[in-house]
Amino acid sequence: MKNPQRSPTNPGSVRSRFTQVFLQSLLRIRKHSPASSSSSSSLGEFLKRCHRVKVAAYVSMARAAGTRRAWSRAMLWRVRHDAHRHRLLQGRCSRSSSRERSPGKKKRRTKKKKKRRDDQEHGFGNAEKLQKLVPGGEAMDFSCLLDETAHYIKCLVTQVKVMRSIADFYSL
Amino acid sequence: MSTRRSRTSQFTEDEINNLIFKLQALLPQLEQRRNNGRVVAPSKILKETCSYIRRLHREMDELSERLTSLLDNMEISSVDAQLLRTVLLQ
Numbered sequence: 636m637k638n639p640q641r642s643p644t645n646p647g648s649v650r651s652r653f654t655q656v657f658l659q660s661l662l663r664i665r666k667h668s669p670a671s672s673s674s675s676s677s678l679g680e681f682l683k684r685c686h687r688v689k690v691a692a693y694v695s696m697a698r699a700a701g702t703r704r705a706w707s708r709a710m711l712w713r714v715r716h717d718a719h720r721h722r723l724l725q726g727r728c729s730r731s732s733s734r735e736r737s738p739g740k741k742k743r744r745t746k747k748k749k750k751r752r753d754d755q756e757h758g759f760g761n762a763e764k765l766q767k768l769v770p771g772g773e774a775m776d777f778s779c780l781l782d783e784t785a786h787y788i789k790c791l792v793t794q795v796k797v798m799r800s801i802a803d804f805y806s807l
Numbered sequence: 808m809s810t811r812r813s814r815t816s817q818f819t820e821d822e823i824n825n826l827i828f829k830l831q832a833l834l835p836q837l838e839q840r841r842n843n844g845r846v847v848a849p850s851k852i853l854k855e856t857c858s859y860i861r862r863l864h865r866e867m868d869e870l871s872e873r874l875t876s877l878l879d880n881m882e883i884s885s886v887d888a889q890l891l892r893t894v895l896l897q
Contacts, residue, residue, distance in 0.1 A: 651895055658891075665878050681875060688878070689871035761853040768860045778819050781826035784856060788833050791863040798870040805877045 650793050652699035657797065660691035690714060696794045706783045707790075709771025827852055834859055 664687050668680065694714055697707040762780060766772035769784050827849050834855050 654891065654895060661874065661878065661881070665881065668878075684878065685871050685875040688875050689867065692867065692871060761850060761857060764857045765853055765860075768857055768864075778823050778826060781823065781830060784860075785826070785829050785833060788830075788856070788860065788863070791860070791867070795863060795866050795870065798867070798874060802870060802873045802877060805881050 649699045649790065650797060653696050653790075653794060654797050656698055657692055657695040658801070660695055661688065661801075664688060664691060692794060692798060696790050700786070700790050704783065704786055705775060705779065706770045706772075706787045709774075713770060824849075830856055 664684060668684050668687075693710060697710040697714075700707040702708050702711075762777055765784060766775065766780060769775075769780065769787050772780055772783070775783060831847060831852050834852070836855055836859075
């Protein structure tokens, strides 16, 4: 068992909060999706459900992590923003808005020049890539980015472990 | 501008090294090298962090697919205590 970190939320409670919220989301997804067994339409349905499951996992983790973390706030914002945009698009039935490769990761636009100077000063060139991987990373200064990344990784690892346990449980 | 630079680097140099060190502790590949006593370059740590996060995202995608296909087989009407115990005790 891991020792509780000195951060206010120890890993044990994040894990249990995530598990509860995520399982409830799974149940909800199962209820709301049509339980059709016809194989013709099921691929589209499968992909839709798959996407919902994935989003539910990320949202559950962000909620479990709490709003004290910049990355979790950014992620929740992003999901809400994407859901709203998706609804707007569905009304227009247009696919032309996929101009962004990844769903709106930009929470706040800050000048990139300052960022580069900040991390190149300390001899690191790869902070830009890291900023794109961590939710809300593009708005963070270098030390904040490092701190948030560490927490984000811990939560991702927990998320993956729990999901794997659930999948294994129902695979038997 | 140079004075601002020196001020920020003085203030955050240790902090940043500390954070980099903490990051290294989280990365499975680099953890072994740390125990061997060799110093790992910070840029390598950042690179490794990026690939580790990408790997975790990919695992997330795979697990989502797996769970989706198992979803209909889940015989739970409410949250199963047995499941919780299994998941949380690992």
